Amino acid sequence: MTFLRRTVIAAAAAAALSASFSALAQDIKPRLIRFGYGLNEASNQGRAAKVFADEVAKASGGKMKVRAIGAAALGPDTQMQQALIGGAQEMMVGSTATLVGITKEMALWDTPFLINNTKEADALLDGPIGDKIKDKLQEKGLVGLVYWENGFRNLTNSKRPVTKVEDLDGIKLRVMQNNVFLSSFKTLGANAIPMAFSELFGALETNTVDGQENPFNTILSSKFYEVQKYLTVTNHVYSPWIVLVSKKWWDQLSKTEQKVLMDAAKTSRDFERKDTREEASKAMADLKAKGMLVNELAPAEADRMRNKLTRVYAEIGTEVGMDVWIATQNELLKIRGK
Ligand code: TK8
Incomplete structure (x- = not known):
């Protein structure tokens, strides 16, 4: 290549780069993004919220500022969802389970023993089924960006070790x-009692309830070990979290701004899953060291639980639609075959 040609190419490349920079600068306005979440700052949720905030700042040259607000200071999940729909808050991350009142198909993720491991979880959530359910939110005024991992849920209580389904009898x-x-x-x-997460620690402390179920990470980060003696490793369901944006607000953003948020959400998801899995793999030992008595539910007992839940499975099928239910089973077969 001649010197001249090289110079011309370099100049063209520089021009293109600066053009795209100025286009970028015009496409990004100063934005303040209130990003609410339910756990505390020192949780897997809090750490990933910080990664998201940092990524958005970096990609927008500091113009888009994410103010991550944890510990349900902006309200419990259901309240934040309504604030997003109304446009009074920009973003949040929370449980898919609390979204069923808005989008009934979200109930798919509540199916006990649906997902066996994190490989299946990632493939199902990031694949066509996960997208289809996430996109249903749009007609309700929410934009779902990505799924984070809450994790496999386990059972704690202050009454007795749960080794078989009968041990649950009467436990609040x-x-x-x-x-x-x-x-x-x-x-x-x-004796199941629905309650917002933000009220849970207090309710356990005052024995308003005897127990709860959440992944290892949350039992640790929310210090449930201070008010719960028994931990049963049940892995009874894999819970996702979902990163949500107010559609009212999203529709006012430029394509560039939307891409900044989407890219940062993906980076935060990859960080969050890795971080959550690392913490979960050590958490049982940590919880034992904190004084919890841990037992693992025998596979035969898990089978007995599953058999008792036949009617619940049928209810979920009706709720999410038989087409989605069957497509999910087929997708899982495909994932398991890989
Ligand atoms: C945090 C909740 C929590 C969920 C629950 O806001 O409520 O038990 O597992 O992670 O979304």
Whole structure:
């Protein structure tokens, strides 16, 4: 290549670059983004919210500012969802389970024992089924960007070790504000009580409820070990979190701004899943060291639970639609075959 040609190419490349920079600068306005979440700052949720905020700042040259607000300071999940729909808040991350009142198909993710491991979770959530359910939110005024991992849920209580389904009898168990969880645990014999997460620690402390179920990470970061003695490793359901944007607000953004948020959401998702899995793999030992008595539910007992839940499975099928239900089973077969 001649010197001249090289110079011309370099100049053209520089011009293109600066053109795209100025286009970028015009396409990004100063924005303040209130990003609410339910757990505390020192949780997997809090750490990933910070990664999201940093990524948005970096990609927008500091113009788009994410103010991450944890510990349900902007309200519990259901309240934040309404604030997003109304346009009074820009973003949040929360449980898919509390979205069923808005988009009933979200109940798919509440199916007990649907997902066996994180490989299946990632493939299902990031694949066509996950997208289809996420996109249903749009008609309700919400834009779902990505799924984060809440994790496989386990059971804690202050009464007794749970080694078989009969041990749940009469245990006052907090569940999320969601019909599948409510009817699953009622069917299993517990006295299931729906309650916002933000009220849970207090309710456990005052024995308003005897127990709850959440992934290892949350039992640790929310210090449930201070008020719960028994931990049963049940892995009874894989819970996703979902990063949400107010559609009212999203529609006012430029394509460039939307891309900044989407890219940052993906980076935060990859960080969050890795971080959550690392923490979860060590958490059982940590919880034992904090004084919890841990037992693992025997596979035969998990089977007995699953058998008792036949009616609940049928209810979920009706709720999400048989087409989605069957497509999910087929997708899982495909994922498992890989
Ligand atoms: C945090 C909740 C939590 C969920 C629950 O806001 O409510 O038990 O597992 O992660 O979304």
